[in-house]
Amino acid sequence: MTTPPASTGAPPSQSPPPLPPSLIATLPGRWYTDPEIFRQEQERIFESGWFCAVRSADLAKPGAYRTVHIGRESVLVTRNRAGELRAFLNICRHRGARLCVAESGEVRRTLQCPYHAWTYDLDGRLVAAPHLVRMPDVDRVAYGLVGVGLREWLGYAWVCLADEPPSFEETVMGAAVERLGDAASVEHYRAQDLALGRRVSYDVRANWKLIVENFMECYHCATIHPELTDVLPEFADGYAAQYYVGHGAEFGAGVRGFTVDGSAGFGKLPEVTAEQDRRYYAITVKPTLFVNLVPDHVIVHRMFPLAADRTVVECDWLYARDVVESGADLSKSVELFHRVNEQDFAACERTQPAMSSRAYRHGGVLVPSEHHIGAFHAWVTRALGAAPGEAASPP
Numbered sequence: 001m002t003t004p005p006a007s008t009g010a011p012p013s014q015s016p017p018p019l020p021p022s023l024i025a026t027l028p029g030r031w032y033t034d035p036e037i038f039r040q041e042q043e044r045i046f047e048s049g050w051f052c053a054v055r056s057a058d059l060a061k062p063g064a065y066r067t068v069h070i071g072r073e074s075v076l077v078t079r080n081r082a083g084e085l086r087a088f089l090n091i092c093r094h095r096g097a098r099l100c101v102a103e104s105g106e107v108r109r110t111l112q113c114p115y116h117a118w119t120y121d122l123d124g125r126l127v128a129a130p131h132l133v134r135m136p137d138v139d140r141v142a143y144g145l146v147g148v149g150l151r152e153w154l155g156y157a158w159v160c161l162a163d164e165p166p167s168f169e170e171t172v173m174g175a176a177v178e179r180l181g182d183a184a185s186v187e188h189y190r191a192q193d194l195a196l197g198r199r200v201s202y203d204v205r206a207n208w209k210l211i212v213e214n215f216m217e218c219y220h221c222a223t224i225h226p227e228l229t230d231v232l233p234e235f236a237d238g239y240a241a242q243y244y245v246g247h248g249a250e251f252g253a254g255v256r257g258f259t260v261d262g263s264a265g266f267g268k269l270p271e272v273t274a275e276q277d278r279r280y281y282a283i284t285v286k287p288t289l290f291v292n293l294v295p296d297h298v299i300v301h302r303m304f305p306l307a308a309d310r311t312v313v314e315c316d317w318l319y320a321r322d323v324v325e326s327g328a329d330l331s332k333s334v335e336l337f338h339r340v341n342e343q344d345f346a347a348c349e350r351t352q353p354a355m356s357s358r359a360y361r362h363g364g365v366l367v368p369s370e371h372h373i374g375a376f377h378a379w380v381t382r383a384l385g386a387a388p389g390e391a392a393s394p395p
């Protein structure tokens, strides 16, 4: 047997070491691995607030539907005959069979349970079932599908499973106001009128919070994002300049567009102001949405946390309708952020295994340009009912 070499670092101790003023602590490692903490996040975060579920235009016609995982529930989003979106728990009221098993599909007028054929209209009312006429006392609304809150914003359907949803204006739209300084700036991009140019789904083997934290800082930009820092030179500085209220990172002098090689993109979206032109803005809408705004397109990331160590991220690149309809070559435009995504998600996946290491028992540290991530950690711990500073002892 050989004697292990003496460690040069401090041995892991029971209590976290005091930190110098430049550093603040992250959450301890088990916040990123513990299934019980993930379960509590499902209940108190994803099932309690507004969750960006589906792009409205994906459900173009009445009867089109999509199923999504929100917290521990499967949610069915569909469009009724009047053209309005509706969201229901994807559960038959008879004996609980999952109503729609496909991720997406289209029905003509009704949703029929494959078990005993209870049948619901697109507003969720029970309209038919074997022998229903012999049960005149069964109220068709009371035994209809269980509806959940739904709002549309930026061209997406947001769903809330809570009995009493929090204010959409404060908790969702407020994030854009906080980041951009006013409510109007994000509206100039008219995301709801844009067309889907490309969608890529990433299956990321990392906790959802690592992905949020990564998106919130640019300390890593100089190291892992060569193409992005070529287009946005101020990102190479590593300071989170992009997070000063109202500030958009400016394109480099020779850069013609937000593309992988800085070549020209497409025409500026019509309502984007001169001030917003040649700039990049990023918004994090907690818990699971990132919006990137550039003059000629909008990039929207929706996250679907599936397990403590697995998150699916669906990324949409949205362009003016005429750009998409013209069949224009989007590849250089899409490639820039696709590379950024792959670089970011590889970094998150490289970090995830360390979360269960004894080296990360007390977590890591945030440098000054990452200190704002501490507010995200405080938000998560508050949602789970842990007092500030109690992060080391999760509930």
Ligand code: FES
Residues within 6 Å of the ligand: 092, 093, 094, 095, 096, 097, 113, 114, 115, 116, 117, 118
């Ligand atoms: S469980 Fe759906 S009809 Fe019986």
Ligand SMILES: [Fe+2]
Residues within 6 Å of the ligand: 214, 215, 220, 221, 225, 340, 344
């Ligand atoms: Fe990044």
